[in-house]
Amino acid sequence: MSARQVEYEVTLPVGHTDASGRVHRRASIRKMRGHEEALFYDPLLTPGRLVTELVKGCLIRLGDIDAITSDLVSQLYSADRNYLIVELRRITLGDQLQASYTCPSCGGETTVVEDLGSLEVRRLTNGSSPQAIAVTLEDGYEDRDGAVHREVQVRLPRGADEEFVSRTAEKDPLRARDALILRCIESFGALRRQALESYGIKILRDLTMGDRRLLYQAIEAQTPGVNFRRSIRCAHCNGQFSAVLEASGFFVLG
CATH class of the missing domain: 3.30.2220 (rbstp2171)
Incomplete structure (x- = not known):
């Protein structure tokens, strides 16, 4: 029987620069558990703070930083936070995600099974810093x-x-x-x-x-980061339109 995988390594699109100027891009994460699921039912957490606490709970280390705090996760670039949310969803519930999009022309709903593993990720080149x-x-x-x-x-x-x-x-x-x-x-x-x-x-x-x-x-x-922009073919009027894959539905279990 093969050993159960506990940690998953990913590379952040931007990375975190510490006080000494070192850039940390390699991250180790674990699957979400019931503790993280409970966060979705906390009425005191705003969406932004929810992402912070989700990532904090599942981020084991960042580069050689082992002390993962809410403040550290709050300082991560949004591009890296969104990327980590995608990766947490992938390792926890798989790549396949059913998503619905509303056609701006006819108002019809089109359901698509998205493959999160195929989403484009734009990354900074090694050693480069994010520019304005x-x-x-x-x-x-x-x-x-x-x-x-x-x-x-x-x-x-x-x-x-x-x-x-x-x-x-x-x-x-x-x-x-x-x-x-x-x-x-x-x-x-x-x-x-x-x-x-x-x-x-x-x-x-x-x-x-x-x-x-x-x-x-x-x-x-x-x-940089995950490209959530999708090109959708309407199942009703056959028109083509652009839409954004919303991360808010990534962890719906029902």
């Missing part, structure tokens, strides 16, 4: 003094950012997305950080829809 995403807006943002700002630099989001906007996401997903992007903006033209914080998400709401689309598309295209 640069976006040049077409119309830009006009500030109170009449100056127009078009050049935006956005850093990759971390778990702490997800946790910050998570409670808002349940009630207002658009506001949560804007708040997440705002937290990750490193520079916006010549605007000072104080001005960005003063304007709040208004600065994003004042952008034209074309510029907002440019910003969203650039972030999605340049962010």
